Amino acid sequence: MIQDFLFQAFAASAILGAVIMVTRRNPVSAVIFLVGVFFATSGMFLMLDAHYIAAINVILYGGAIMVLFLFVLMLLNLGHADWRDLRGPVGGLVGGSISIAFLGVLTRLFVGGADARPVVEIAGGALREAAAEQGVVGVVARPLFQEYVIVLEVTGVLLLVAIVGTILLARGERT
Amino acid sequence: MSEAGLAGALGVNGLIALFVSAILFSIGVIGVLLRRNAIIVFMCVELMLNAANLSLVAFSRMHGIEGQIFVFFVMAVAAAEAAVGLAIIIAIFRHYEVVDLDRFRLLKW
Incomplete structure (x- = not known):
C-alpha cells in the first residue's frame, strides 16, 4: 500500500x-x-524491480550528464533567462497539437490495442525471484556478458568514437 | 485481451509507468518544438530518452530481463550523444556567439 x-x-x-x-x-x-x-523516474525504476537501472540512472543521468550540461551553461555564460527562448502562440499551438497527437498514438499503442498480448509469457515476479537468486547486478550482467557481449563491445567502440569526436570538435580549428 | 489483461500482466504500477512514459515523451516533444535555446532542446531530448527507458523497464516485467539490457545500451548511447552534442553546441557558440536555434540558417532556405 x-x-x-x-x-x-x-x-x-x-x-x-x-x-x-x-x-x-x-x-x-x-x-x-x-x-x-x-x-x-529512478524511484519508479526501483519499484519496477530494476534496481541496477535505478542506480545507473541516478549516477549517469542525474549525476554525470546533468553536470556536463551545467558545466556547458557555465562555460558559455548562458545561465540567465532569455525572453526570446519560448516560441510564440503559433509555435505553442503547433507544438501542443503535435505533442497531443504523440500522446494519443502512444497511449493507444500501449494500452488501447485489442490484441495487446505478451509475446513471451513469464510468470509475475520472475524478475524479483531472479534478482534474489543471482543478485541485483548479476541478473543484468549475466545476459550482458553472455548473449549480448558483442553488442557490449560495439558500444565500447561507440564510446571511443564519441571521445575522439568530442576532443576533435572541442579543440576547434587549431592544429 | 484488453486493458484489464495488460494490467494483469504488468501490474497496476506497470500500467501507470506506461502512461507516465507517454506523458513524459509528449512533454519532451513540446519542449523540442517550443524552445529556441539549443541546450534546453537537447535536455528535452534526454527527457524523451528517459521516457522510452521507463516504458522499456515497465515492459521488461512482462517480457523478461532484455528490456533492462536495452535500457543499459540506451544509456550508453545517450552518454555518447550528450558529450558529442554539447561539443557541437560549444563549437557553434564559438562561431555565432549564440545558441538560439532560429539563428542557425545555413541549411534553411
Whole structure:
C-alpha cells in the first residue's frame, strides 16, 4: 500500500517536474528540475524491480550528464533567462497539437490495442525471484556478458568514437 | 485481451509507468518544438530518452530481463550523444556567439 502510494507520488512528481522544466526560462533551473525528473523516474525504476537501472540512472543521468550540461551553461555564460527562448502562440499551438497527437498514438499503442498480448509469457515476479537468486547486478550482467557481449563491445567502440569526436570538435580549428 | 489483461500482466504500477512514459515523451516533444535555446532542446531530448527507458523497464516485467539490457545500451548511447552534442553546441557558440536555434540558417532556405 505504501509502495503504491510512493510509486504514484514519484509518477506525479516526474510529470510535474517535466512540465516545470519545459516552461522555465532560466536554463539553470531547467537543469535542476530535469535532475528532479531523473530522480523521480529512478524511484519508479526501483519499484519496477530494476534496481541496477535505478542506480545507473541516478549516477549517469542525474549525476554525470546533468553536470556536463551545467558545466556547458557555465562555460558559455548562458545561465540567465532569455525572453526570446519560448516560441510564440503559433509555435505553442503547433507544438501542443503535435505533442497531443504523440500522446494519443502512444497511449493507444500501449494500452488501447485489442490484441495487446505478451509475446513471451513469464510468470509475475520472475524478475524479483531472479534478482534474489543471482543478485541485483548479476541478473543484468549475466545476459550482458553472455548473449549480448558483442553488442557490449560495439558500444565500447561507440564510446571511443564519441571521445575522439568530442576532443576533435572541442579543440576547434587549431592544429 | 484488453486493458484489464495488460494490467494483469504488468501490474497496476506497470500500467501507470506506461502512461507516465507517454506523458513524459509528449512533454519532451513540446519542449523540442517550443524552445529556441539549443541546450534546453537537447535536455528535452534526454527527457524523451528517459521516457522510452521507463516504458522499456515497465515492459521488461512482462517480457523478461532484455528490456533492462536495452535500457543499459540506451544509456550508453545517450552518454555518447550528450558529450558529442554539447561539443557541437560549444563549437557553434564559438562561431555565432549564440545558441538560439532560429539563428542557425545555413541549411534553411
